[in-house]
Amino acid sequence: METSELLKRVRKIEIKTRGLSRNIFAGEYHSAFKGLGMTFSEVREYQYGDDIRKIDWNVTARYNHPYVKLFEEERELTVMLMIDVSGSREFGTVSKLKKNQITEIAAVLAFSAIQNNDKIGVIFFSNTIEKFIPPKKGKTHILRIIRELIDFHPENRETDISNALRYLTNAIKKKCTTFVISDFIDDDFENALTIANKKHDVVALKIYDQREKEIPSIGLVKIKDAESGEYSWVDTSNKKVRENYAAWWRNESKRTSEIFKRSGVDVAEIRTDQDYVKSLINLFQRRGH
Numbered sequence: 001m002e003t004s005e006l007l008k009r010v011r012k013i014e015i016k017t018r019g020l021s022r023n024i025f026a027g028e029y030h031s032a033f034k035g036l037g038m039t040f041s042e043v044r045e046y047q048y049g050d051d052i053r054k055i056d057w058n059v060t061a062r063y064n065h066p067y068v069k070l071f072e073e074e075r076e077l078t079v080m081l082m083i084d085v086s087g088s089r090e091f092g093t094v095s096k097l098k099k100n101q102i103t104e105i106a107a108v109l110a111f112s113a114i115q116n117n118d119k120i121g122v123i124f125f126s127n128t129i130e131k132f133i134p135p136k137k138g139k140t141h142i143l144r145i146i147r148e149l150i151d152f153h154p155e156n157r158e159t160d161i162s163n164a165l166r167y168l169t170n171a172i173k174k175k176c177t178t179f180v181i182s183d184f185i186d187d188d189f190e191n192a193l194t195i196a197n198k199k200h201d202v203v204a205l206k207i208y209d210q211r212e213k214e215i216p217s218i219g220l221v222k223i224k225d226a227e228s229g230e231y232s233w234v235d236t237s238n239k240k241v242r243e244n245y246a247a248w249w250r251n252e253s254k255r256t257s258e259i260f261k262r263s264g265v266d267v268a269e270i271r272t273d274q275d276y277v278k279s280l281i282n283l284f285q286r287r288g289h
Contacts, residue, residue, distance in 0.1 A: 010146050013107050020277065021111035043067045077118040077177055078135045080200075081106050082164055083149070084182030086126045087157035087226035093211040094273035101207050101272050102181050103149040108280070109179055110142050122148065123171075125164035126156040132171065158227045159185060162192035169196050181205045183212075184256050194263040203283070204260055204267040214246045 043056050046066035059067040083106060089099040106122075113120040114137060121135030122145055131152065133145060161182065168178060169192075178200050196202050215236050224231050235241055260267045268283040270276045 009150050010143060013104065013146050013150065014143065017104060017107035018111045021108050021115060042070050044070060077113070077116070078172065078174065079109070079113040079118050079120045080135065080168060080172060080176050080178040081109060081120070081122045081145075082168060082178060082180040082182075083122060083124050084126075084159065084161075084180075085124045085130055085152060085154040086159040088159065088183055088185050089207075090226055091212070092209050092272050094209070096272050098183060098207045098209060098272055101270065101276065103146075105205060105207075105270070105276050105280070106149055106179075106181060107146050108276075110145055114138070114142055120145065121172075123164060123168060124148070124152055124154065125160070125167075126154045127158035127160040127163065128156055129164065129167050130154045130156070132167075135172075135176070157229070161186045161189035165189065165192035165196040169199055172200065175200055177201045177203070179203050179205055181207065183207050185252075190259045190263060193259065193265060197263050197265050202263075202265050204265050206256065206267060206269045207272065208269065209272045213249050215242050217242065 043059050044067065046055065046060075046068050050068045054068040054070075056067050056069045083102060085099075089102060090097055092098055092100070110120050117137070119135035119137055120142070122131070122133040124130040124132075131148070133148065159182075161180070161184065165180075172178075178196070180202060182205075184204070184206050193202065215234070217237050217239075219237050220233060220235050222231055223234050257267070266283060266287060268279045270279045
């Protein structure tokens with residue numbers, strides 16, 4: 001992509017997603033993702049209704065009058081975005097590709113993190129780690145992330161979520177909040193997800209397209225596997241073929257949902273033709289409660 005076109009797209013994404021994160025998500029994000037704990041702030045005189053367990057007995061004895069300790073949330077978080085850049089992200093049939101939906105969602109989360117004084121980093125993954133951007137703060141850092149989201153070209157097209165989660169667990173030493181943004185078309189990632197969620201706070205954002213749920217009856221079509229590159233002919237006019245595919249999708253969806261539940265991971269499922277704002281707000285509010 002030419003530099004001028006890239007800058008235009010970066011600016012367009014910045015304007016839309018920064019406004020959303022500031023005006024819509026600010027409160028929900030802050031409530032949904034807690035800091036590392038409470039730190040001592042100061043002492044003040046005891047007031048009616050204060051919790052007596054917070055009385056500072058040393059200061060109280062010194063001044064012969066009750067004083068209580070005040071604490072504040074240690075707010076600063078490290079937020080990691082794990083972005084699936086495998087070949088299947090290039091699918092989309094209605095309003096946008098999965099990769100475009102992923103880009104906007106990731107940008108909103110990045111701006112929300114920065115506005116809450118959190119650090120933000122990114123792991124781009126396919127069946128290997130394609131790129132690691134260490135967590136930092138600042139607008140320059142955010143714009144770099146958006147540029148990469150728009151114009152990143154992976155070397156591989158297959159998917160290995162387990163490998164990416166193991167990398168996260170090893171690379172990020174302190175507890176962080178991690179958004180895994182993927183279509184989760186992969187096998188055997190439950191163990192790695194469970195381990196990662198014990199060390200970090202992992203949230204799954206499952207992106208999918210409506211057409212992935214069912215095949216329309218449009219006759220004999222040539223289909224390409226976006227990750228393996230293999231072609232096959234499918235007779236979509238065959239009712240049994242369509243029913244078998246729909247059943248496969250339902251089973252896969254149930255399987256991944258059960259994996260998230262067993263792993264203790266919160267999840268939001270977001271379709272490419274739907275507004276992601278409502279899904280994210282619902283996710284934030286569930287966590288806030």
